Amino acid sequence: MAAVAGSVLLPGDAGYDDERAVFNLNYELVPAVIVVPESVADVQAAVTFAAAQHRPVLVKTTGHQMVGQAAGAVVIATRRMNEVVIDAVGRTARVGGGALWSDVVEEAAKVGLAPLNGSSLTVGVVGYTLGGGLSPTLGRSHGYAADHVRSVDVVTADGELRHVDAESEPELFWALRGGKGNFGVVTALEFNLFPVPRLYGGGIYFPGERMADVLRAWTAWHPRTPETMVSSFAVLRLPPLPELPEPLRGAFLATVRFAYNGTAEDGERMIAPLRTAAPVVLDTVGDMPYTEVASIHNEPTDPVPYYERGIMLREFPAQAQDKLVELVGPGAKTGLWIAELRALGGAWDREPAVSNAVATRGLPYSLLGISVGPLSQEQRLKGSVAELLDGMEPWRGDRRLVNHLAPDEATDAAAIYGPERYERLASVKKTYDPTNMFRLNHNVVPAA
Numbered sequence: 001m002a003a004v005a006g007s008v009l010l011p012g013d014a015g016y017d018d019e020r021a022v023f024n025l026n027y028e029l030v031p032a033v034i035v036v037p038e039s040v041a042d043v044q045a046a047v048t049f050a051a052a053q054h055r056p057v058l059v060k061t062t063g064h065q066m067v068g069q070a071a072g073a074v075v076i077a078t079r080r081m082n083e084v085v086i087d088a089v090g091r092t093a094r095v096g097g098g099a100l101w102s103d104v105v106e107e108a109a110k111v112g113l114a115p116l117n118g119s120s121l122t123v124g125v126v127g128y129t130l131g132g133g134l135s136p137t138l139g140r141s142h143g144y145a146a147d148h149v150r151s152v153d154v155v156t157a158d159g160e161l162r163h164v165d166a167e168s169e170p171e172l173f174w175a176l177r178g179g180k181g182n183f184g185v186v187t188a189l190e191f192n193l194f195p196v197p198r199l200y201g202g203g204i205y206f207p208g209e210r211m212a213d214v215l216r217a218w219t220a221w222h223p224r225t226p227e228t229m230v231s232s233f234a235v236l237r238l239p240p241l242p243e244l245p246e247p248l249r250g251a252f253l254a255t256v257r258f259a260y261n262g263t264a265e266d267g268e269r270m271i272a273p274l275r276t277a278a279p280v281v282l283d284t285v286g287d288m289p290y291t292e293v294a295s296i297h298n299e300p301t302d303p304v305p306y307y308e309r310g311i312m313l314r315e316f317p318a319q320a321q322d323k324l325v326e327l328v329g330p331g332a333k334t335g336l337w338i339a340e341l342r343a344l345g346g347a348w349d350r351e352p353a354v355s356n357a358v359a360t361r362g363l364p365y366s367l368l369g370i371s372v373g374p375l376s377q378e379q380r381l382k383g384s385v386a387e388l389l390d391g392m393e394p395w396r397g398d399r400r401l402v403n404h405l406a407p408d409e410a411t412d413a414a415a416i417y418g419p420e421r422y423e424r425l426a427s428v429k430k431t432y433d434p435t436n437m438f439r440l441n442h443n444v445v446p447a448a
Contacts, residue, residue, distance in 0.1 A: 003045045006080060007036040019077045022063025023122070025305035026375045027407070029066070031058065031075040038080050040153070040161055040187045043097075047185060048159040050074040050437060058440040059185050061098050061124030065131075067407045068440050076185055078126075086111060086193070092150060094190045099125045105291055113193035114138065114290045116145040119297035126186045131403035132178055132358045134366065137201070137259040137293050138194060140346035141227040145191070146177035147352035153188035157433040161187070166354045175428040178357030180402045181441045182425070183432050200267030201259040201296045202285035208252035210278035211235055211329045215321055217277035218256050225270060227346035228261040234340040235328045239372070247282045252330070254278075257296050258285055306337070306372045307381040310404030311389050312397035313365035316341075320395045327391045335384035337372040341365055357425055359417045363397040368404055382408075402442050413444050423447070 009016040010033060019036055020029040032055065035046040050057045050073075058070045060077050078098035085094045088111035093104055102121035108114055116135035118128050133145025142148065151165040154176065162184075164173045176183055206214045218233045225231070233256055240250035256274055260267040264287040271285065284295065313320070326332065328339040342365065349361050360366075369385035385406075389396075400409075400416045414422045422444065429436070430446040 004035060004037065004042045006038040006042045007034075009034040009036070020075065021303070022060065022066055023303045024063065024066060025303050026307065026378070026381075027063070027066040027069075029058070029060070029063070029070045029075060031070040031073045034075045034077055036077045036080060040155065043076060043155045043185050043187055044159050044161060046074055046076050047155050047157065047437075051157065051159065051435075054435075056439050057185070057437050059097075059127075059181055059438075061127060062100070062122060064120075064123050065127065065403065065405075067410045067442065070440055073440060078124075078185075081187060086113065088113065091193045091195070092190055093193055094188060095125050097126050097185065097187045097189075101125055101128070102294075105293070108193050109197065109289065109291045112195055112197040114196040115191065115193055116142055116148060117293070119294070120299040120301075121294045122301050126189055127181065128403060129189060129191065130176060130178070130186065131180045132360065132401055134342070134344075134348075134401060134403065136230055136232060136257070136297065136342065137199060138196060138230070138261060139348055140230045140344070141261065142194060143347035143350060143352055144178075144356075144358050146356050146358050148192035149177050150190040150192065152176050152186055152190075154184040154186050156184040157435065157437040171428050172432060174355060175357050175425050178359065178402070179425050179428075179444060182429060182438050182444045184438065196261055196290055198287060198289055199259050199261060199293060200264045200285070200287050201257075201293065202283070202288070203255045203257045203296060203298070204271075204275060204280055204285060205248065205253045205255045205282040206278040207281060208235065208237075208254055209330045211254040212325045214254040214256065214274075214277045215325065217274055219316060219321060221274060222343045223345075226262075229267075229270060230259045230343075232257045232340055232342040234338055235336075236338055237334070237336060239337075245282065251281070253281060259293065259296055304372060305374050306370055307378070307385060307406065308368060308370040308404070309385050309389060309406040309409070310366060310368040310401060311392065312360055312363040312400060313341075313367055313392065313395045314363055314397040315395055316365050317395075320392065323391055327388050334387065335371055335373075335380055336369055336388060338368070338370040339388055340368045340370075342368075357417065357421060359399040359421055360397070360401050363399065366401060366404065367392060405442055410442050413442050416442060
């Protein structure tokens, strides 16, 4: 790969360990080669090399979600391709394959615009968006991040750079938006932005012992709110970390998170009933510039060892509420760090102007379990999450959000997407990646 202007690193080379590092400290990449491209031509050279060597390719920006160790593979680490260009008039962003949400939020805010970012701004834009992109700030009124992609520049398994949109290659455009990393290396993404300079948002934290009261109050409350209000409920068993504010450090809590795209006065009035659901430990809800939205969920910004997995719920009746209290409430012997329930609906249920492969429309809740600890405790970590999700099995939806899946579920793609959608994805895969070069993911196998 002499033609590469960026870095080409082999095991033992200076920089190899830095480039294979991922956000989740419980996963380790041990690829044969790491390419850190600086241009599209570098990406093409890496893909062409991998094809000639019959090696799989893994694309990495931050490594929040990994499948396997990439042993023998070519890893393309996109972090240097992180340009962000905002079109204030057209209300769009064009970003490089390695851009993070923090880059986009900051640049868009300068002209009063906002993207459909996730709860953490340290996540890569491309991986999040290709997996659907469930924005806890603006998603209920605008839908999935994938719904607002205008075009994708992608290097496919044949080494070709393709500019893909609804007109140029409609089937590939459909599959990329929701099909995650199955179809190539995305070098640029263009998507819509929204005129949202500020939000009324934050979290109200209650004693964990009052979980049942808070959960029932929130479950009755959220269906009556407008689509401009996004909310979620979580149970936290937080470690005694010094970076956490004093009332949260080492605490067992129930919390409701809010993001309201409207006036602070309306938001204040709307959430008033929830403020009386139980005694309040900490209330961070208030008017904020959009640049501060990461404070709503307040997720770690430094790498951590964790295990996470999620399911969708097709309903959440009183029996399901009781079961959740039993599984993670004050009497539970769980090892979970977080159990989070997001209320969906609204634009998340509506088909976008240009349809895509996102599989979870019509499912009203997303349930996520996260346990934190080193790999030596893997069975305990997985067991804690399984206990939660298996316990909620009677209400589980039949499709899954690919961004909330564990590595163990990499062979479940047919179940993730449902048979009809999976068949279509497999057909697109056969056209653009017939040898399954991009298989180190929740894999869609090329159609026979």
